[in-house]
Ligand SMILES: Cc1ncc(C[n+]2csc(CCOP(=O)(O)OP(=O)(O)O)c2C)c(N)n1
Ligand code: SF4
């Protein structure tokens with residue numbers, strides 16, 4: 074029998090701890106497939122952040138480092154500057170990257186640090202049970218915005234790709250979504266391209282992935298995918314924000 | 322001396338923590354000293370849940386229990402983990418629709434009732450914990466059913482108050498089982 | 499007597515702060531204390547107060563620095579890794595003599611560690627986790643009722659002495675529920691805040707809040723003033739509980755939730771005919787040396803029990819100064835000491 078759908082080598086064969094319908098698992102697969110396809114698992118060092126994916130070092134078969142909350146881009150910088158010929162990526166949530174780690178991500182991008190950032194935008198803090206994230210949409214109810222997010226009190230959600238694209242440093246920035254198969258395929262291409270940009274020594278690459286958190290959104294998995302499509306896409310348009318013409 | 326130290330354990334989502342909270346609340350309404358200590362963590366991702374409840378006449382020394390007068394379990398691993406906690410002569414109540422394992426000890430009082438089955442037959446699976454509380458009340462006298470009813474009104478949001486008569490039916494069924 | 503309510507420790511801290519007149523809370527989510535923020539998010543808008551989720555603990559503590567400079571009662575809360583990030587701001591606030599309340603609901607470390615209860619930030623809290631010669635008033639509640647009362651006291655002490663007061667709890671205290679009795683009215687100390695930077699309205703000299711003094715002679719004087727204040731606090735503010743120590747051969751020294759377990763041990767030991775008592779520090783700084791003097795001649799030995807490798811142990815040994823033997827038992831990483839294990843240690847000591 075031909076195997077048509079196998080586990081990528083870069084993904085360890087153990088059950089993941091994510092909630093049913095959570096898209097973290099899909100993204101892990103996309104990253105692992107890229108490492109497989111490009112044959113770089115053996116020279117890749119990943120940096121886990123602090124969020125629901127804090128322990129994805131159990132899942133990725135490449136060498137992994139666990140970083141403090143928000144500091145993954147600084148840790149990745151240290152690794153990359155020590156091992157310039159290796160491939161280095163961070164895997165960060167929106168709280169991690171766009172709240173506590175804003176300084177680190179902005180400066181890694183501004184330096185054009187030759188690393189790849191996988192950025193999970195699920196508009197919430199998943200791990201700590203559903204607080205407002207910098208990406209939480211207006212009117213969205215969270216445990217720390219019980220009356221809904223308001224622009225006046227909490228500010229407007231941050232569009233990370235657009236913000237970082239104003240810098241000269243980044244080589245490649247794209248926003249993708251996982252709400253259906255067609256978009257998952259596009260996301261896969263984007264993740265692959267981000268690693269290829271790094272392999273070609275072009276500089277900083279980041280893929281923002283619009284993701285779900287059924288548990289803290291209080292929705293079932295399918296409703297969650299609908300929310301991504303119907304509510305998130307409007308505020309977070311998909312597309313390439315830097316390096317559109319970049320051939321790698 | 323009136324001192325009840327109860328451990329309730331099972332999977333997340335079985336109403337383990339709310340059972341503990343309700344008992345503590347009812348104990349308070351009965352005029353006792355009470356404490357409630359839940360296990361905590363990213364439990365939403367499956368896994369086990371447990372809580373420790375003390376209802377006492379005297380000020381409570383510790384809310385953290387290393388032994389208990391009663392154990393209520395809703396899955397096999399919980400029985401394995403906590404059986405040794407039960408004091409000699411203490412009470413074990415197991416939801417027999419989910420707990421197939423038997424206790425290894427013979428110096429405790431062992432009660433079984435198919436709470437989850439009874440709850441789904443009665444049409445609301447979420448009340449399985451209430452049947453068990455009913456049994457606990459009958460075997461230990463930890464709280465009064467009257468206070469339990471008031472506790473339901475105190476703990477549940479208004480939108481769920483219409484369910485309380487059903488929950489009291491479940492409690493009664495548990496007490497009579 | 500007010501209402502009897504069954505409440506979670508974390509929520510009681512938040513409610514106590516509001517009752518103590520705190521209208522400014524800045525925080526960042528972290529387990530096991532996030533319910534404080536959830537409660538504040540709901541309640542602050544209803545009492546005309548400010549709840550703001552900062553982008554990090556570093557920002558949260560600096561927001562506290564700002565609100566305290568403006569003369570407001572202000573609080574932040576976190577758990578161990580987040581408290582580490584606040585150390586810079588705590589040092590600055592201490593240097594600038596700003597009153598503020600910081601809550602640490604400790605979890606196991608070091609590093610990201612775990613989320614289960616621990617007492618491994620004792621050194622950080624009592625010896626100055628940031629840089630410089632400074633102290634915090636450190637209060638260690640051991641029940642939900644005490645979380646309430648000591649949080650109110652923390653605001654008063656902070657204002658009275660113009661310094662940072664810390665509530666040092668742990669995951670057990672934050673997560674557990676007990677009955678709390680709220681007073682109808684809180685004993686709020688009305689402290690002088692004429693030093694605040696809140697706009698002089700052309701009516702007074704301008705005020706400055708600062709912690710920098712480049713002239714070493716001036717900085718030394720400033721430090722001496724701080725030390726004088728700390729000395730007064732050591733004399734006047736020590737708090738502790740002595741439980742069944744009058745006839746005790748062995749006295750357990752334990753604080754916070756561990757003191758509750760220790761109380762159980764006292765009961766069990768006495769049932770077995772062993773005369774055991776409990777000395778419970780309520781202020782960890784100032785360390786309650788007076789409590790030890792009260793029992794020193796009567797007891798045979800001290801047994802320190804902590805959820806750490808033995809941090810308070812060092813203060814116990816300093817205080818006892820070799821006058822009596824001091825023993826230790828503890829757990830780490832989020833494990834809670836068991837009655838049996840402490841009993842075993844007690845039997846070992848009595849036999850030895
Ligand atoms: C210094 C510090 N502050 C706070 C925390 C608590 N914490 C753990 S995960 C998390 C938020 C994670 O949210 P996000 O990055 O959006 O990831 P998600 O869980 O949504 O995937 C926080 C605040 C921590 N571990 N360290
Ligand atoms: S809490 Fe949300 S982000 Fe975390 S695993 Fe569950 S669904 Fe995923």
Ligand SMILES: [Mg+2]
Nearest residue numbers: 166167197199
């Ligand atoms: Mg998130």
